Amino acid sequence: MKVAYWPGCVSRGFTPELHGSMAKVAEILGLELVELDRASCCGAGVIAEHNQELADTLNARTFALAQNEMESGASLMMNICSTCQGAQSECQERLDANSPYREHINSTLAEEGLEYRRGIVNKHFLWLLVEEIGLEEIKRRVQRPLTDLRVGPFYGCYIVRPTDRLGIDAQHPRDAYLHQLIEALGGTVVDYAGQYKCCGFPVITMNRETSLKQAGRHLGDAIDANADCLVTPCPLCHLNLDLQQPLAERVVGRPLGMPVLHLPQLVGLALGLEPRELGMSKHVVKPTAVIDWSTSVVGGIGTTRAA
Amino acid sequence: MPEYVLRIRRYSPDTGAAARWQDFTVDLEPHQSVLDGLLQIRDRQDGSVGIRSSCQAAICGSCGVRINGRPHLACHTHLESALGTSGDGIITVEPMGNMPVLKDLIVDMDAVHWKKIKRVTPWLVNSEPVPEREYVVPAQSMLDITQSMACIQCGCCVSDCLSMEVDPLFIGPAALAKAYRFVGDPRDGEHPARLKDLAQDPHGMYDCTHCFNCIEACPKGVAPMNQIMRLRRIASADYGIEDDNNGYRHEHAFVRNIERNGLLHEADLLPDSYGGKFHPRAVPALVGSLPAIVKALMRRKVTLGKALGHPHKAPDDVKRIFKVVHQRPERRELNLYVTGTEDEDEPTYARGGPTDGSSAGHTPAERSPNA
Ligand code: SF4
Ligand code: SF4
Ligand code: FES
Numbered sequence: 225m226k227v228a229y230w231p232g233c234v235s236r237g238f239t240p241e242l243h244g245s246m247a248k249v250a251e252i253l254g255l256e257l258v259e260l261d262r263a264s265c266c267g268a269g270v271i272a273e274h275n276q277e278l279a280d281t282l283n284a285r286t287f288a289l290a291q292n293e294m295e296s297g298a299s300l301m302m303n304i305c306s307t308c309q310g311a312q313s314e315c316q317e318r319l320d321a322n323s324p325y326r327e328h329i330n331s332t333l334a335e336e337g338l339e340y341r342r343g344i345v346n347k348h349f350l351w352l353l354v355e356e357i358g359l360e361e362i363k364r365r366v367q368r369p370l371t372d373l374r375v376g377p378f379y380g381c382y383i384v385r386p387t388d389r390l391g392i393d394a395q396h397p398r399d400a401y402l403h404q405l406i407e408a409l410g411g412t413v414v415d416y417a418g419q420y421k422c423c424g425f426p427v428i429t430m431n432r433e434t435s436l437k438q439a440g441r442h443l444g445d446a447i448d449a450n451a452d453c454l455v456t457p458c459p460l461c462h463l464n465l466d467l468q469q470p471l472a473e474r475v476v477g478r479p480l481g482m483p484v485l486h487l488p489q490l491v492g493l494a495l496g497l498e499p500r501e502l503g504m505s506k507h508v509v510k511p512t513a514v515i516d517w518s519t520s521v522v523g524g525i526g527t528t529r530a531a
Numbered sequence: 532m533p534e535y536v537l538r539i540r541r542y543s544p545d546t547g548a549a550a551r552w553q554d555f556t557v558d559l560e561p562h563q564s565v566l567d568g569l570l571q572i573r574d575r576q577d578g579s580v581g582i583r584s585s586c587q588a589a590i591c592g593s594c595g596v597r598i599n600g601r602p603h604l605a606c607h608t609h610l611e612s613a614l615g616t617s618g619d620g621i622i623t624v625e626p627m628g629n630m631p632v633l634k635d636l637i638v639d640m641d642a643v644h645w646k647k648i649k650r651v652t653p654w655l656v657n658s659e660p661v662p663e664r665e666y667v668v669p670a671q672s673m674l675d676i677t678q679s680m681a682c683i684q685c686g687c688c689v690s691d692c693l694s695m696e697v698d699p700l701f702i703g704p705a706a707l708a709k710a711y712r713f714v715g716d717p718r719d720g721e722h723p724a725r726l727k728d729l730a731q732d733p734h735g736m737y738d739c740t741h742c743f744n745c746i747e748a749c750p751k752g753v754a755p756m757n758q759i760m761r762l763r764r765i766a767s768a769d770y771g772i773e774d775d776n777n778g779y780r781h782e783h784a785f786v787r788n789i790e791r792n793g794l795l796h797e798a799d800l801l802p803d804s805y806g807g808k809f810h811p812r813a814v815p816a817l818v819g820s821l822p823a824i825v826k827a828l829m830r831r832k833v834t835l836g837k838a839l840g841h842p843h844k845a846p847d848d849v850k851r852i853f854k855v856v857h858q859r860p861e862r863r864e865l866n867l868y869v870t871g872t873e874d875e876d877e878p879t880y881a882r883g884g885p886t887d888g889s890s891a892g893h894t895p896a897e898r899s900p901n902a
Contacts, residue, residue, distance in 0.1 A: 233794040233795035233796075233797075234795065234797065236794065237794070237795065237796065237797045238797045262846050264789060264793045264794065264845065264846075264849045265789045265793065265794050265795045267789070268785075268795070269741055269760075270781075270782060270785045270786070271785070271786060271789065272760070273760045273763055273764060273782060274764065274767070274768070274782050274783075274785075274786050275764070275768070275786075275856060275857070275862055276862070276863070276864045276865065277856050277859070277862065277863040277864070278786075278852070278853065278856040278857070280865075281852050281856060282789075282849065282852060285848070285849075285852065310743075317867065318865045318867065321865075321867055321870070321871075321872040321873055322865060322867075322870055322872075322873055323873060325865050328863070332852060332855055332856070333852075335848070335851070336848045381741070381742040381743050381744075382743070385742070385743035385744065385746065385747045386743055386746050386747050387747065394615070421693050421696075421742070422693045422694075422740045422741075422742035422744075424697075424740060426740045426741040426742075427694070427737070427738065427739070427740050427741075429777050429781045429800075430737040430738065430776045430777050430778050430781060431698070431733065431734075431737070431738050431776065433698070434694055434697050434698045434701075434738060434740065435740070437697040437698075438693065438696075438697050438740065441697065
């Protein structure tokens with residue numbers, strides 16, 4: 225399957241291990257990633273806060289670039305960042321809802337010969353895994369089931385709210401996909417209080433205390449629920465939960481040390497890749513529990529991995 | 532008639548006993564509401580169950596509770612749909628969050644919600660000179676605030692505000708939406724003072740973490756978070772209010788960053804949000820983040836070259852878009868609450884459904900039921 229791939233900014237900036245692990249996992253899954261390298265930042269909600277039309281135009285441009293790739297064989301647009309998914313879906317909602325508005329935005333793009341056509345399919349890797357590849361197929365491909373690994377899903381905000389904008393309904397329980405996926409990969413889902421809450425990243429420069437308290441609490445809740453690690457579909461959540469974890473520890477006044485994995489890293493582990501190949505050594509909180517787990521099972525089934 | 536099991540959280544602070552769950556079975560039609568269930572329980576089974584209600588028609592805002600963990604109006608939630616979200620077939624009903632419980636499902640709205648509403652001067656302050664007869668306002672300029680005027684003060688958004696959960700002083704979604712109701716009203720004469728006040732308050736408009744919970748919670752479509760973003764936009768763009776919470780600087784640093792680089796260049800964002808790398812205000816913030824940055828460097832998460840250089844430049848057409856939009860005489864905003872959604876026939880709208888995997892992207896298989 226070929227997809228127009230939008231990696232986002234953070235996956236190529238402060239969390240390069242996300243982009244890297246995605247590339248490795250895509251190869252195993254037979255996913256051809258056509259990178260939208262001329263596209264710009266989705267605005268992460270901040271550009272829309274500054275000027276809605278600006279955010280809508282920039283994302284319409286990204287959609288138009290993706291649609292050009294779809295003309296030549298890509299099935300849909302894929303992203304690997306919840307914040308991109310949420311911010312882009314918000315712009316898409318306006319663009320798709322109102323044709324005079326869409327025409328107005330397109331008139332700005334016309335100079336470069338770009339046009340956004342209503343109804344692009346833009347899916348986070350998580351959605352693509354469940355809806356396009358399918359959980360059964362993923363189960364079939366698991367080389368190293370995550371047996372006994374206790375994984376706490378951290379959904380964050382942008383990929384689960386508002387439910388109608390994100391197409392969450394009884395047929396598409398996208399707010400349960402991380403749960404379903406962890407199980408399909410053979411792991412144990414750990415439910416904890418913070419799994420649908422905000423990581424605090426958006427206010428890190430405005431209210432540090434609020435921001436770090438949020439991160440620290442969720443990590444603490446996950447520890448109290450005996451999770452070995454968390455997994456998140458959002459690199460911005462990863463920044464607050466992993467990069468800032470030492471600071472969050474101070475604010476909440478308890479040691480944390482909770483490893484946080486990016487979604488493709490967790491998938492990659494189960495597909496047989498090694499923690500180091502997946503860039504886990506780049507995390508601020510060493511994923512010791514995960515590495516120990518992987519070495520303890522590798523002895524048994526690591527040799528069965530297809531070359 | 533079908534039976535429904537309601538699991539109610541019982542608590543009376545004055546007894547000293549801990550909160551407990553109690554199950555009740557009610558016999559009602561599927562289209563009847565959770566409130567109907569609660570009232571039947573109170574009438575027929577246990578007169579001591581505490582619940583507040585009045586209109587039973589989603590107008591008065593008194594019956595806010597958490598149903599299966601999420602805030603709703605009890606009178607506006609069908610038993611059948613509550614059963615659908617219950618997971619295990621038992622409908623749980625709890626008091627709203629972020630407010631002290633007075634008894635069972637009744638929370639102290641005065642202690643939290645109304646106090647915060649009062650905080651934002653929730654009345655019109657006449658712009659001078661006061662006309663001899665009525666103010667004449669173009670209808671168009673009032674349309675924008677109809678959304679915030681739809682609030683029924685139920686507190687559902689306050690219940691689940693994630694910022695308030697860690698910072699109880701946060702003014703919060705309902706009160707900030709109310710503030711916008713006056714900031715967006717052309718008859719009000721205190722726009723700059725209101726905005727400055729809310730921007731400067733460390734628990735004001737810049738304390739919202741943009742978590743969407745209030746949008747999801749509101750039974751009236753007020754979308755408080757969107758009103759907060761409007762407050763920020765107007766404070767920053769129309770009044771140039773430079774607050775002490777870095778809200779203004781963060782927004783501007785972010786926008787400039789994307790204009791320059793096309794992609795977000797995080798290494799510049801933090802210092803720029805505090806006024807630039809060499810600004811005295813940036814120093815304590817940078818020193819505070821130093822452990823994290825040093826660790827990131829040590830783990831080769833970021834290389835020094837990447838932290839200091841600019842690996843990516845915005846394509847020219849991105850720069851041009853910034854210029855074109857910034858030069859418009861008026862900011863353009865599309866509020867779907869006001870305009871509604873066009874009902875075009877072609878079933879192209881596909882955020883909800885899986886694609887068939889074979890198309891060029893324009894013929895997705897399903898139409899989202901929410902579209
Ligand atoms: S978006 Fe802001 S106001 Fe709304 S619930 Fe979240 S933190 Fe609170
Ligand atoms: S904004 Fe909505 S949820 Fe909040 S108090 Fe008003 S009506 Fe209730
Ligand atoms: S009883 Fe009035 S809103 Fe529910």
